[in-house]
Amino acid sequence: MMLAFDRRQMLSAVALAAAGVGTGGPAAAQLSMRRPAPLRHDAVQALIDAYVAKGSVPGAVVALVEPGRHKPIFLSAGVTAFGGSEKATPDTLWRIYSMTKPITAMAIMQRIATGELKLDQPIADIMPEFRDMKVLVDPDKSLESRAAARPITVRHLLTHTAGFSYTINGNGPLEKEYKRLGIQPGSVPAFLQPGDGALPDLQVMATALAGLPLALDPGTAWKYSISLDVAGALLERLTGMSFDKVLEQQILGPLGMKDTGFWAKDKGRLAANYLWTAPGTTKVLDKPIPISMLEKDGYTTRPRLLSGGGGLVGSARDYARFAQMVLNEGEFDGRTILPRGTARLATSNLMPPGVFFDTENGFGAGGRVTLFDTRAGGSRSRAGWAGSAVDAYGWGGAAGTLFMADSVRQFGVVLMLQTMGDSRLQRDADLAAALARDAAGR
Structure with missing residues (x-):
């Protein structure tokens, strides 16, 4: 039941x-x-x-x-x-x-290290269906849309600034479309509701997302989203391998996971x-x-x-x-899993200029980055981040x-x-x- x-x-x-x-x-x-x-x-x-x-x-x-x-x-x-x-x-x-997100993000960073991807490269170079994206005019009211101000880049996928959403973000028109198409967080049907579409495979999911408007213009705000799933689809398209094999070859195997x-x-x-x-x-x-x-x-x-x-x-x-x-x-x-310079880049603040995670913190490759030292407490100290150093x-x-x-x-x-x-x-x-x-x- x-x-x-x-x-x-x-x-x-x-x-x-x-x-x-x-x-x-x-x-x-x-x-x-x-x-x-x-x-x-x-x-x-x-x-x-x-x-x-x-x-x-x-x-x-x-x-x-x-x-x-x-x-x-x-x-x-x-x-x-x-x-x-x-x-x-x-x-x-x-x-x-x-906690899958940092692993996916590091696999992307490995491809940046080899030169196969660039941080500010439009993802449409590899996935052309994302070339002409639209953005919702009023996310709370309808799917009416306009042309996006800029393309989605690899950086946007890594930092949740691509403009995508999640079904867990609410029940607006866009989230309802996600549910109808089975675009859900995770790989199992635990949180599907009656009437939701069945979970698609990664490439079908990406194609469906490309046919929907974005919630926000890329690069304008942090919005928790399906973007790291799109990053997995990007790796599939780039390598010609299924995503599980990509992770096994690049991260899980070399680390003995x-x-x-x-x-x-x-x-x-x-x-x-x-x-x-x-x-x-x-x-x-x-x-x-x-x-x-x-x-x-x-x-x-x-x-x-x-x-x-x-x-x-x-x-x-x-x-x-x-x-x-x-x-x-x-x-x-x-063994070098990721070149040191790229590893440092991955754990630094990769957010577009002027964009923050929560007004005080940034975001790196699939993970939050602290911008202020909270070890001494004070006004910048928050529940989950009290006791953190700069660049955490x-x-x-x-x-x-x-x-x-x-x-x-x-x-x-x-x-x-x-x-x-x-x-x-x-x-x-x-x-x-x-x-x-x-x-x-x-």
């Missing part, structure tokens, strides 16, 4: 989750003269223990990395499902949803995900609803839509490798996952848990405070 699902709930979950921090740090050679004391992790362990003890989640795993050689520290608490007995471990599999993909290779290791909000309301439930009731066969077989914006499942062990590469400015265990980069996932690296304090963090719609869980502020306590104890 299909449960009704209020997309405002999903938007709230995404908004809470979209607060990953971190940045690519100095290379190991640059750190050899002055290494920090080893990471402490008592406060972070206490945090995930407390989350499990109070029943917010059945289990959680944290990975901590430092620049240089890959020697991750893993912290675990609880089990993979409420009422279950399987312990959460570094090899448990989690729906990482929008053997358990990360668009479906769980071992579904027995897939953690349960839970919705804490009553469908169609904002009421927090006493007992959550398993998302598996909505997923059908999601994450157990190869999906039709390979979503570069929210489709991957993976382990903390795997994502720690990606975090290590970012922290090492493109290097992993002596990263992103999170709608089910509570979070990727973070910090070149100033020289560590990276990956948090894996599965919960959606629980407004009581102050994950971002809690994790920032725990990390600060552990850093102070060095």
Whole structure:
């Protein structure tokens, strides 16, 4: 039976989750003269223990990395499902949803490094159907449109400034068209409603988007959107390979992320995900609803839509490798995954001039970038970003996952848990405070 699902709930979950921090740090050679004391992790362990003890989640795993050689520290608490007995471990599999975005973005940056793409290149050079885009005259009223002021570029895709939207952004005329055509976040049908179109494949989705107006002129504002899915379609068109093979060849294989993909290779290791909000309301439930009731066969077989914006499942062990590469400015265990200059570019503010993420923060390749030091608090300090250094980069996932690296304090963090719609869980502020306590104890 299909449960009704209020997309405002999903938007709230995404908004809470979209607060990953971190940045690519100095290379190991640059750190050899002055290494920090080893990471402490008592406060972070206490945090995930407390989350499990109070029943917010059945289990959680944290990975901590430092620049240089890959020697991750893993912290675990609880089990993979409420009422279950399987312990959460570094090899448990989690729906990482929008933590897919930085991976897709880095694959784009690799092609920029080779010269096959340019940051300010119109995507219509590779996908000509996007050459003559239209823009809505009044997004709240109709699909009436005018000619776009400028073309969509690769930069726009990476920074959510292309002018696309998401079905989770509301229920305006454009979002209704997205729903009708099956243009949804992620690779599984969990959040499709009765009457929505079936999920298309990536190229069909891109072609459908090209035939619709944009919500905004490209380059004028940050709007959370389907743009990283379009980036996946762009990579398919550029390489002639399916997107899953692109990621395997460029990112997952070279980093040894053997358990990360668009479906769980071992579904027995897939953690349960839970919705804490009553469908169609904002009421927090006493007992959550398993998302598996909505997923059908999601994450157990190869999906039709390979979503570069929210489709991957993976382990903390795997994502720690990606975090290590970012922290090492493109290097992993002596191999160059991304040239250092390009890695630094990817984790810098790539927003068009005068455009901000939220008036104070920028955006890099698939992740938020802090523009002000918030470690001392003050007026610029916000819940998910308090304790962040300038140029911090990263992103999170709608089910509570979070990727973070910090070149100033020289560590990276990956948090894996599965919960959606629980407004009581102050994950971002809690994790920032725990990390600060552990850093102070060095």
